[in-house]
Amino acid sequence: MTATTPGLASPAPAPETPPGRPPQRVVVVGGGPGGYEAALVARRSGADVTLVERQGLGGAAVLTDVVPSKTLIATAEWMTIADRASELGIRTVGLPTDTPVRGHEVDLGKVNARVVELAAAQSADIRTRLETEGVRVVEGTGRLDGPERVVTEAGDSFDADVVLLATGATPRVLPEAMPDGERILTWTQLYTLTELPERLVVVGSGVTGAEFAGAYNALGADVVLVSSRDRVLPGEDADAAQVIEDVFTSRGMTVMSRSRAAGAVRTADGVAVTLADGRVVEGSHCLIAVGAIPSTEGLGLDEAGVRLTENRYIEVDKVSRTSARGVYAAGDCTGVLPLASVAAMQGRIAMAHALGDAVQPLDLTEVAANIFTAPEIATVGRSQTWLEENAVRFVASTLPLRRNPRAKMLGIRDGFVKVFAHAATGIVLGGVVVAPRAGELIFPLTLAVNHRLTVDQVADSFTVYPSLSGSIAEVARVLHARQA
Numbered sequence: 001m002t003a004t005t006p007g008l009a010s011p012a013p014a015p016e017t018p019p020g021r022p023p024q025r026v027v028v029v030g031g032g033p034g035g036y037e038a039a040l041v042a043r044r045s046g047a048d049v050t051l052v053e054r055q056g057l058g059g060a061a062v063l064t065d066v067v068p069s070k071t072l073i074a075t076a077e078w079m080t081i082a083d084r085a086s087e088l089g090i091r092t093v094g095l096p097t098d099t100p101v102r103g104h105e106v107d108l109g110k111v112n113a114r115v116v117e118l119a120a121a122q123s124a125d126i127r128t129r130l131e132t133e134g135v136r137v138v139e140g141t142g143r144l145d146g147p148e149r150v151v152t153e154a155g156d157s158f159d160a161d162v163v164l165l166a167t168g169a170t171p172r173v174l175p176e177a178m179p180d181g182e183r184i185l186t187w188t189q190l191y192t193l194t195e196l197p198e199r200l201v202v203v204g205s206g207v208t209g210a211e212f213a214g215a216y217n218a219l220g221a222d223v224v225l226v227s228s229r230d231r232v233l234p235g236e237d238a239d240a241a242q243v244i245e246d247v248f249t250s251r252g253m254t255v256m257s258r259s260r261a262a263g264a265v266r267t268a269d270g271v272a273v274t275l276a277d278g279r280v281v282e283g284s285h286c287l288i289a290v291g292a293i294p295s296t297e298g299l300g301l302d303e304a305g306v307r308l309t310e311n312r313y314i315e316v317d318k319v320s321r322t323s324a325r326g327v328y329a330a331g332d333c334t335g336v337l338p339l340a341s342v343a344a345m346q347g348r349i350a351m352a353h354a355l356g357d358a359v360q361p362l363d364l365t366e367v368a369a370n371i372f373t374a375p376e377i378a379t380v381g382r383s384q385t386w387l388e389e390n391a392v393r394f395v396a397s398t399l400p401l402r403r404n405p406r407a408k409m410l411g412i413r414d415g416f417v418k419v420f421a422h423a424a425t426g427i428v429l430g431g432v433v434v435a436p437r438a439g440e441l442i443f444p445l446t447l448a449v450n451h452r453l454t455v456d457q458v459a460d461s462f463t464v465y466p467s468l469s470g471s472i473a474e475v476a477r478v479l480h481a482r483q484a
């Protein structure tokens with residue numbers, strides 16, 4: 001998404017269309033990262049580009065999901081760091097050094113005002129960038145009228161040589177726990193809160209549930225995390241998820257595993273969440289974070305010959321083609337991997353393919369992902385589960401961060417670096433970093449995975465002393481010895 005952040009890159013003039021050839025007409029439906037990045041790429045390839053968006057540019061990523069949540073988490077991160085203050089010799093003025101520094105309190109109204117403002121500013125920046133580049137931005141709800149035309153509710157009609165559908169997804173709601181926007185909330189409704197919930201019940205312990213549970217706990221709320229599974233973050237690296245669960249409980253969060261929520265209702269002064277086994281969890285507010293459903297209804301897909309999966313996602317191949325010629329799809333509406341970075345990549349690939357540029361098909365093994373808990377969990381390449389299930393001969397090594405000198409200086413105890421390498425060749429196959437700012441630390445491993453570096457090549461590279469990244473080279477050195 002940085003491509004559209006002003007100040008980082010000045011808008012390049014769109015190239016001239018080659019003489020004698022009319023520009024290709026590209027119509028994009030949806031202005032999130034899947035759509036707006038593609039619109040810019042298409043424009044730079046000389047296409048005539050129209051983008052139809054109904055909510056605001058930047059899409060859910062900018063307005064309700066990535067940008068707001070990570071801005072809120074930025075405040076939570078400061079609160080977490082402040083918790084280590086007394087250990088590092090910092091005291092509150094007038095109190096003895098060993099008094100826990102508890103002088104900080106969050107003004108949630110102010111935090112959320114900043115969140116909303118920042119998101120709106122980024123959305124406005126994206127609009128400016130698109131318009132400067134010559135993309136025709138149309139406000140409204142679009143749908144296909146056959147594979148070669150997009151029409152809007154307002155009656156506009158755009159003929160297209162290429163259509164890109166990037167309509168995203170919306171929070172899944174449970175009929176037995178209907179959000180009211182006040183006490184029972186989806187993640188898009190959290191930013192209207194002006195006061196910290198006294199007791200927040202988070203239903204769902206996937207990435208979104210875990211991120212918000214951790215953030216609100218750090219902001220000072222009493223948090224109950226209701227998980228239907230054995231542990232938080234099912235599907236993630238088991239050791240990493242265990243660290244997060246341990247940190248959550250050590251910070252006073254109540255984690256209820258194997259507890260399926262059956263419904264939630266408002267009470268006189270809060271909410272009551274009923275579990276499938278009949279237990280009731282009371283709280284002041286409830287966040288429902290049980291996944292998302294693709295925005296594919298009413299898009300005219302069947303009539304245009306665009307095939308959907310059983311779960312109503314748009315079926316695409318590795319170059320983002322749908323089953324209808326000339327119609328491409330990108331992002332959360334495809335269900336490929338719900339990340340902004342993947343949506344943007346799918347959109348770029350679609351345009352490169354459609355407009356005759358060099359195309360590199362989507363390769364999910366190269367995706368680096370991050371969970372913004374404290375500590376963060378960053379992953380790249382193959383997971384341990386995948387390697388085991390596919391009987392790959394691999395070696396693995398893990399180093400806990402508490403042995404890292406820089407971590408000791410910073411008062412960091414929780415976290416580790418884990419690397420997987422091929423047992424015979426030593427090529428790095430994947431890695432997991434659990435650490436503060438793991439999302440930044442994963443990059444050397446991303447380079448290693450994407451460029452098929454060996455553990456020796458990683459081990460032989462200099463790292464700063466002392467540094468957290470020193471642990472990455474150290475793990476690689478351990479793996480050198482373990483290779484078969």
Ligand SMILES: Cc1cc2nc3c(=O)[nH]c(=O)nc-3n(C[C@H](O)[C@H](O)[C@H](O)COP(=O)(O)OP(=O)(O)OC[C@H]3O[C@@H](n4cnc5c(N)ncnc54)[C@H](O)[C@@H]3O)c2cc1C
Binds near residue numbers: 052142208332333343
């Ligand atoms: C709480 C949360 C936090 C997240 N954090 C991260 C993160 O840190 N990093 C990360 O990589 N990913 C994150 N994600 C995932 C990320 O938000 C999505 O993967 C990303 O938004 C997908 O982009 P998209 O373009 O497919 O869809 P969206 O961003 O949802 O955009 C789709 C747009 O299409 C518009 N639209 C839909 N239908 C129509 C129509 N018929 N006509 C016109 N417009 C239409 C919508 O209004 C919307 O603006 C997070 C998700 C959530 C829920």
